[in-house]
Amino acid sequence: MNFPEDLKYTTEHEWVRIEGDVATVGITDYAQEQLGDIVFVELPEEEETIDKGDTFGVVESTKSVSDLYVPLTGAVVETNDPLLDSPEIINEDPYGEGWMIRIKLKKPEEVKELLDAKAYQKLIEEEEEA
Amino acid sequence: MGKKTPLYDWHLRHGAKLVEFGGWDMPVSYEGVLAEHQAVRERCGLFDISHMGEFFVEGPEAEAFLQKVTTNDVSRLKDGDAQYSLLLYEKGTAVDDIIVYRLAPRRFMLCVNAANIDKDREWLLSHLSGQVSLTDRSPEMGMIALQGPKSGAVLQALGFDLASLKRFQCRETSLAGAKGLIARTGYTGEEGIEVFLENGDLLRLWEAFLKAGEPEGIRPIGLGARDTLRLEMGYPLYGHELSDVVDPLEAGLAWVVKLGKGEFIGREALARIQERGPARELKGLTMEEPGIPRGGYAVFAGTERVGAVCSGTFSPSLQVGIATALLTRGAAAESGEIFIDIRGKMKKAKITRLPFYSRK
Numbered sequence: 080m081n082f083p084e085d086l087k088y089t090t091e092h093e094w095v096r097i098e099g100d101v102a103t104v105g106i107t108d109y110a111q112e113q114l115g116d117i118v119f120v121e122l123p124e125e126e127e128t129i130d131k132g133d134t135f136g137v138v139e140s141t142k143s144v145s146d147l148y149v150p151l152t153g154a155v156v157e158t159n160d161p162l163l164d165s166p167e168i169i170n171e172d173p174y175g176e177g178w179m180i181r182i183k184l185k186k187p188e189e190v191k192e193l194l195d196a197k198a199y200q201k202l203i204e205e206e207e208e209a
Numbered sequence: 210m211g212k213k214t215p216l217y218d219w220h221l222r223h224g225a226k227l228v229e230f231g232g233w234d235m236p237v238s239y240e241g242v243l244a245e246h247q248a249v250r251e252r253c254g255l256f257d258i259s260h261m262g263e264f265f266v267e268g269p270e271a272e273a274f275l276q277k278v279t280t281n282d283v284s285r286l287k288d289g290d291a292q293y294s295l296l297l298y299e300k301g302t303a304v305d306d307i308i309v310y311r312l313a314p315r316r317f318m319l320c321v322n323a324a325n326i327d328k329d330r331e332w333l334l335s336h337l338s339g340q341v342s343l344t345d346r347s348p349e350m351g352m353i354a355l356q357g358p359k360s361g362a363v364l365q366a367l368g369f370d371l372a373s374l375k376r377f378q379c380r381e382t383s384l385a386g387a388k389g390l391i392a393r394t395g396y397t398g399e400e401g402i403e404v405f406l407e408n409g410d411l412l413r414l415w416e417a418f419l420k421a422g423e424p425e426g427i428r429p430i431g432l433g434a435r436d437t438l439r440l441e442m443g444y445p446l447y448g449h450e451l452s453d454v455v456d457p458l459e460a461g462l463a464w465v466v467k468l469g470k471g472e473f474i475g476r477e478a479l480a481r482i483q484e485r486g487p488a489r490e491l492k493g494l495t496m497e498e499p500g501i502p503r504g505g506y507a508v509f510a511g512t513e514r515v516g517a518v519c520s521g522t523f524s525p526s527l528q529v530g531i532a533t534a535l536l537t538r539g540a541a542a543e544s545g546e547i548f549i550d551i552r553g554k555m556k557k558a559k560i561t562r563l564p565f566y567s568r569k
Contacts, residue, residue: 115226115433116243118523119501119521119530137552141242141523142433163499 080108083174087190087201088199091148094174094192102151105178108202111170115140120166122158129155131189135180140170151189153182164197210234214259215351215411225431231324233260235432242433246525249397249438253357254430257417260323263350263405264313264330267316275317278336278474279309280457282467286311291377291392295465296329297475299483301456305329306447307393307541311380322447351411355418356401359425366421396435398442398568440520443533443563445494449520450533451505459487459535479527489516489535493561494547496530500556507550508534515540518549526566
């Protein structure tokens with residue numbers, strides 16, 4: 080399983096790529112693997128303001144529904160609409176074409192609270208053992 | 210940790226994701242639900258369903274006992290016939306849905322749902338009387354299903370002629386050196402068989418099927434695809450379409466209930482329900498807007514709540530959200546517009562005749 084070093088992570092299995100004051104968000108390789116075939120995704124409206132810890136959408140496999148959690152407070156500036164018709168892209172390329180939303184950050188200081196790749200990997204190992 | 214089938218280690222070695230189901234640790238998928246679903250619809254798939262229960266009912270009064278405790282007419286069975294049937298409470302709701310196999314005039318086997326094994330056994334024992342015995346052989350027996358359009362070819366490679374068995378017939382036979390009861394039944398809507406055999410023979414037959422099916426592209430299939438396949442066919446799953454608060458008339462299973470055959474447990478209640486008509490009816494729903502219905506979601510006719518979803522999923526064959534729902538009788542006919550409340554948003558759906566999927 081792959082966890083790029085240049086990304087930040089959440090305990091809810093989202094990844095975040097910070098570029099200036101914009102964060103790109105998706106779900107991790109581990110999350111897509113756990114979910115299995117993703118068949119439906121719901122994303123927020125553009126320009127919507129979202130708060131850290133709230134849900135910004137859902138991903139569904141044939142069997143389960145999972146909430147997507149906002150990793151950083153801000154305004155949604157872009158959503159990856161091709162996912163709505165082809166949610167399988169999330170399984171195929173979770174860190175690339177499978178990105179979900181871009182957030183213009185309102186509280187950049189929140190970035191410090193995210194996990195780095197090493198800490199995230201440790202979290203997964205603990206979940207796997209549990 | 211739940212109970213393990215004799216193939217548990219095989220599943221782990223072959224990358225299965227496991228899930229707890231009815232007290233068992235079962236494979237939910239191997240390569241993925243969608244690929245497995247498609248394999249069964251287009252080629253063939255192999256299911257370890259050893260969690261299912263097997264009871265043997267034997268003795269001079271075996272048939273009379275089964276007539277009393279099941280809803281279908283056991284007297285219609287000849288040796289080697291299988292029959293879908295129900296066990297009911299006095300009030301008419303379901304203890305379980307089962308298949309009855311007549312092996313000999315005084316020897317029957319019942320296949321029951323995994324989660325209901327203990328409940329069914331105790332319920333049957335509590336009604337046992339006369340010259341009849343009930344033996345729960347679930348712990349020693351396993352079950353494999355081979356399903357899909359290429360099933361006949363796979364069986365042919367093992368020297369078994371599928372055409373020699375009609376639908377809902379069974380025969381004790383030997384396959385790949387393993388003795389078992391082979392029945393032309395299934396839970397997918399595809400051609401195929403289900404085999405009951407001793408735990409010790411399970412792995413041998415499993416591997417023989419996989420080898421014989423290799424040219425046909427056979428795949429092991431988990432419970433995830435088993436559920437999407439059965440739901441596309443509108444087949445009930447106990448605990449969803451049918452339960453101890455749902456009777457067979459509202460679940461659309463009147464064809465399994467033979468009110469005219471004589472006394473059976475639950476008959477009086479069902480006769481009364483039949484007379485006034487069931488309060489609810491099971492309907493198929495197909496989404497007309499993006500979204501996937503799930504069990505428990507509320508269903509509306511216009512603005513009025515008329516019921517709830519029993520089972521819902523994304524149909525891999527139809528590429529759309531589908532559901533079964535128990536709705537107030539007539540509600541669907543009166544109102545043109547049906548909606549499902551998907552996490553607080555009203556999403557349009559349409560009533561669909563079951564099955565959702567018809568074999569090509």
